[in-house]
Amino acid sequence: MIADIVIVIAAALFIGVYVSWRAGRIDRLHARVDMAQAALDATLLRRSSVALELATSGLLDPATSLLLASAVHGTRGGDRPRDLAESDLTRALRAAFSQPDFRASINGKEGADELLAEVEAAAHQVFLARKFYNDVVAATREARHRPLARVLRLSGRAKAPEFFEMDDSLVAENTGAPLGR
Amino acid sequence: MAVAVSERLTGVAYRLGWTLICRVPQAWASWVFAKAAGIAWRRQGPGVQVLEANLRRVLSWKYGTDEVDGKELRTLSRAALLSYARYWLEVFRLSVTPTERLVAGMRFQGPNEATLFANLKAGRGVIIALPHMGNFEQAGVWVIARGAGKFTTVAERLRPESVYESFLRFRRSLGFEVLPLTGGGSPFGTLAQRLRGGGLVCLVSDRDLKESGVEVEMFGQKARISAVAALAVHTGAALMPTATWFDGEDWGARIYDEIAVPDTGTRAEKIAAMSQALADRFTEAIAEHPQDWHMLQRVFTEDLDPARLPQIQVPAPRSAAMKVGITCPYSWDVPGGVQSHIRDLAEALLDAGHEVSVISPADDDTPLPPYVTGAGRAVPVPYNGSVARLSFGFLSVSRVRRWIKDGGFDVLHVHEPEIPSLSLLACWVASGPIVATFHTAIPRSRVLLVTYPVVRTGLEKINGRIAVSEAARNTLVEHIGGDAVVIPNGVATSRFRKAEPLPGWPGPGGAIGFLGRMDEPRKGLSVLLKAFTTLGSERPGLRLLIAGRAADPEEVLQRVPAELRDRVVLLGQINDEEKVRALHSVDVFCSPNTGGESFGIVTAEAMAAGVPIVASDIDAFRQVLRGGEAGELFSTGDAGDLARAAGRLLDDPARRAALSAAALVAVADYDWSVVARSVLSVYETVVLGSTQVAVTASGGEFP
Numbered sequence: 081m082i083a084d085i086v087i088v089i090a091a092a093l094f095i096g097v098y099v100s101w102r103a104g105r106i107d108r109l110h111a112r113v114d115m116a117q118a119a120l121d122a123t124l125l126r127r128s129s130v131a132l133e134l135a136t137s138g139l140l141d142p143a144t145s146l147l148l149a150s151a152v153h154g155t156r157g158g159d160r161p162r163d164l165a166e167s168d169l170t171r172a173l174r175a176a177f178s179q180p181d182f183r184a185s186i187n188g189k190e191g192a193d194e195l196l197a198e199v200e201a202a203a204h205q206v207f208l209a210r211k212f213y214n215d216v217v218a219a220t221r222e223a224r225h226r227p228l229a230r231v232l233r234l235s236g237r238a239k240a241p242e243f244f245e246m247d248d249s250l251v252a253e254n255t256g257a258p259l260g261r
Numbered sequence: 262m263a264v265a266v267s268e269r270l271t272g273v274a275y276r277l278g279w280t281l282i283c284r285v286p287q288a289w290a291s292w293v294f295a296k297a298a299g300i301a302w303r304r305q306g307p308g309v310q311v312l313e314a315n316l317r318r319v320l321s322w323k324y325g326t327d328e329v330d331g332k333e334l335r336t337l338s339r340a341a342l343l344s345y346a347r348y349w350l351e352v353f354r355l356s357v358t359p360t361e362r363l364v365a366g367m368r369f370q371g372p373n374e375a376t377l378f379a380n381l382k383a384g385r386g387v388i389i390a391l392p393h394m395g396n397f398e399q400a401g402v403w404v405i406a407r408g409a410g411k412f413t414t415v416a417e418r419l420r421p422e423s424v425y426e427s428f429l430r431f432r433r434s435l436g437f438e439v440l441p442l443t444g445g446g447s448p449f450g451t452l453a454q455r456l457r458g459g460g461l462v463c464l465v466s467d468r469d470l471k472e473s474g475v476e477v478e479m480f481g482q483k484a485r486i487s488a489v490a491a492l493a494v495h496t497g498a499a500l501m502p503t504a505t506w507f508d509g510e511d512w513g514a515r516i517y518d519e520i521a522v523p524d525t526g527t528r529a530e531k532i533a534a535m536s537q538a539l540a541d542r543f544t545e546a547i548a549e550h551p552q553d554w555h556m557l558q559r560v561f562t563e564d565l566d567p568a569r570l571p572q573i574q575v576p577a578p579r580s581a582a583m584k585v586g587i588t589c590p591y592s593w594d595v596p597g598g599v600q601s602h603i604r605d606l607a608e609a610l611l612d613a614g615h616e617v618s619v620i621s622p623a624d625d626d627t628p629l630p631p632y633v634t635g636a637g638r639a640v641p642v643p644y645n646g647s648v649a650r651l652s653f654g655f656l657s658v659s660r661v662r663r664w665i666k667d668g669g670f671d672v673l674h675v676h677e678p679e680i681p682s683l684s685l686l687a688c689w690v691a692s693g694p695i696v697a698t699f700h701t702a703i704p705r706s707r708v709l710l711v712t713y714p715v716v717r718t719g720l721e722k723i724n725g726r727i728a729v730s731e732a733a734r735n736t737l738v739e740h741i742g743g744d745a746v747v748i749p750n751g752v753a754t755s756r757f758r759k760a761e762p763l764p765g766w767p768g769p770g771g772a773i774g775f776l777g778r779m780d781e782p783r784k785g786l787s788v789l790l791k792a793f794t795t796l797g798s799e800r801p802g803l804r805l806l807i808a809g810r811a812a813d814p815e816e817v818l819q820r821v822p823a824e825l826r827d828r829v830v831l832l833g834q835i836n837d838e839e840k841v842r843a844l845h846s847v848d849v850f851c852s853p854n855t856g857g858e859s860f861g862i863v864t865a866e867a868m869a870a871g872v873p874i875v876a877s878d879i880d881a882f883r884q885v886l887r888g889g890e891a892g893e894l895f896s897t898g899d900a901g902d903l904a905r906a907a908g909r910l911l912d913d914p915a916r917r918a919a920l921s922a923a924a925l926v927a928v929a930d931y932d933w934s935v936v937a938r939s940v941l942s943v944y945e946t947v948v949l950g951s952t953q954v955a956v957t958a959s960g961g962e963f964p
Contacts (some may be wrong), residue, residue, distance in 0.1 A: 142625060142689050142719055143653030146681035160646050168643035179654035215481045 105236040109220040113241040114214040123209040127202040128152045144176050169245035207248045217241045272423035282353045298346035302339045302622030313338045320549045338515035340552035351396050363399050364406045366511040375514035386498030390489045391542045392467035395505035405436040412461035413438040415448050467543050468560050477540035483562040488534035497631035504546030506553040517542045555828045586670035589621035590682035592639035592650040605753045609937035620664045624653035635764030636660045641943040651682040662690045662956050670954040672944045675767040688719030693954035696948040698727040710956050724947040751936030757869035770802020771911050774847030776863050778809035786854030790820045791900035797825040808832040808843050844870035852876035855898050865931045869926035873917040875906045891927035
């Protein structure tokens with residue numbers, strides 16, 4: 081009798097520990113999603129601010145500048161969804177950087193190399209940050225999808241995180257050349 | 262009064278003679294004409310003296326000496342007069358000569374006959390430039406019979422008018438389109454239009470003493486020939502020198518190789534070089550058949566009355582003629598409103614005798630009109646939430662800079678300079694008079710707030726602004742500051758004049774047409790659909806043709822009762838050519854707009870197609886339709902009134918014809934030629950006291 085009770089209590093304890101461990105994991109995953117999202121956010125913001133800096137630097141011709149500036153403007157809470165707006169900025173940057181002789185036309189101007197390097201670094205960081213973010217989102221969604229998590233509502237009221245899809249390819253599709261090379 | 266009587270008598274005599282020549286046997290007529298030529302030759306009247314002076318130059322050029330054998334010259338002038346007499350005889354007898362004889366009797370030299378027809382077949386215009394040789398009217402009949410169908414030429418007005426008129430009628434009956442050289446406006450525009458439409462133009466062009474003529478060397482002497490080369494430069498048509506002569510009882514002809522437009526040089530240099538090449542061909546042809554060059558008027562500058570020389574040697578510059586450079590921001594090979602606007606404006610300016618050069622992004626292999634300079638491939642980039650094909654970057658800057666440098670424009674006309682493309686770049690690199698046209702209304706002002714510092718330098722250089730609509734003007738006033746004149750788009754009326762109806766339209770039961778966005782409530786389609794519900798049930802067989810974009814065409818059909826649905830035909834979005842055909846496919850065109858229309862371009866286009874119109878009585882339509890004179894008006898939004906008005910029109914063919922004629926007259930006010938005049942007055946204002954357009958020394962300061 082006592083043995084039975086001990087077994088039941090032990091089993092309940094074990095299940096409880098297991099469930100709370102799962103719940104904790106999901107919670108930690110959500111926290112990691114938040115962090116990854118903040119990081120992605122920061123890199124996107126950084127990218128758009130250096131792109132705007134490039135647009136207003138006077139290094140480029142006015143048409144390219146205007147193109148970049150309006151793409152940057154689009155990423156700052158317009159009526160266009162964010163993923164589309166950010167993709168637009170990527171394409172605008174790619175169009176600017178893949179002009180023939182783009183480097184040669186800017187070379188030698190004050191601060192040009194640093195600024196271009198900064199834009200490229202920011203664009204590359206967006207690429208990384210989005211990759212990490214989508215990784216953790218995938219893991220979280222998988223964990224939330226487990227039968228146990230679904231039955232016991234282990235994720236609580238937290239909403240399922242969404243993937244962030246955008247065009248952040250550094251390589252121009254038509255030329256095969258890496259951005260700006 | 263005496264003049265009028267003598268003119269009338271001459272006219273009567275001419276026509277009597279004409280009738281007589283056609284009635285008597287050919288041998289008799291030939292004999293009479295040969296005798297007359299002989300008499301003229303012996304009497305050595307002023308005409309014959311001029312002829313001999315001209316032929317003397319031919320002979321002295323041929324033998325390379327100033328000493329010309331008088332006997333040889335006299336023999337030659339006799340032959341030339343006989344040839345001239347034969348020309349007139351044949352012209353008078355053309356109406357009784359079988360076409361088969363005229364065609365079979367043509368002896369052709371050289372391979373270019375095929376080239377001529379290949380060009381026409383490919384839709385490229387051809388200019389046949391001839392000297393006064395042989396019988397060019399026979400050559401005209403020949404070219405029509407051989408497959409050209411028709412051609413356009415120019416004839417000097419003759420006195421008396423009645424003779425001129427009967428000549429005109431006769432030539433038109435042969436299939437010639439004859440434009441009067443004087444008294445009917447300049448034929449240049451019409452000729453240019455025909456050539457752009459892939460037509461054939463034949464011009465006798467070995468003499469033009471007016472200021473429009475071009476000075477060349479013929480037979481080593483200065484002479485002035487007509488500026489047909491300008492037509493070729495303007496339109497891209499093939500300029501093919503041609504000579505005709507008499508070959509025994511038959512006729513001979515030769516079409517020389519096309520004189521191509523040189524790749525380099527200014528427009529004037531190109532025309533000069535091509536005119537000289539043309540004069541060289543004429544020299545060659547006349548030297549081969551000197552007796553068939555019946556030129557009884559002075560050609561060579563040396564022979565001209567010295568009193569007339571000063572004004573000829575220094576042709577008065579046409580003060581109104583301007584050199585205009587136009588920039589197009591969007592790719593030429595993609596159809597669009599701005600591109601069409603620029604094309605129509607450029608052609609209207611060219612037709613008015615101005616020089617126009619357009620620079621536009623375009624794929625390298627796109628065929629461009631001769632007045633368009635390609636600025637390289639446009640890059641598809643996201644802009645303002647959609648993908649646009651634009652030109653930007655340093656390569657584009659250098660292309661625009663070179664174009665401005667080479668162009669020597671009096672005025673630079675940029676379109677949509679707020680778009681990151683060629684127009685903005687042109688503003689950046691240019692100095693001098695700049696006019697800008699704004700096409701779009703931009704609803705979001707924040708975009709401009711962010712980008713304004715970027716475009717400011719360019720926009721501040723603009724001297725005159727044009728907006729194509731009130732809405733576009735408001736955007737400018739609110740967001741950029743300053744003001745603009747509103748000059749609405751024109752209608753290229755000639756493009757709409759003729760077209761084949763779509764197969765099976767309008768059909769026996771009649772048809773009503775509508776053109777415009779189906780899901781834009783202000784276009785008023787729902788009013789029309791409601792009216793059609795009444796009309797359609799009263800009139801079995803009446804159909805409704807709707808063309809335009811719709812998000813959900815099915816939903817549009819749901820709005821009419823089921824039994825009428827198969828009589829409502831939706832075309833969806835259509836191109837320009839289909840649009841013209843659609844307009845010609847209906848008996849009545851309906852513009853049921855409930856507002857928001859500042860001008861009603863579609864209504865004007867329907868007017869240009871000559872379709873009777875029933876339109877709502879909003880201000881814009883009231884104005885275009887001259888208060889109901891040129892189209893039926895119904896009270897806006899009232900489907901019952903529309904049904905009654907359309908019904909009245911459908912039942913009354915005479916009223917429809919009257920409205921159609923009135924519409925064609927009224928729409929002429931909105932033709933591009935009129936719009937181009939308004940634009941020109943803007944140009945004229947900004948060039949006052951200003952220098953030519955040039956490239957700024959630094960290439961533009963930025964930002």
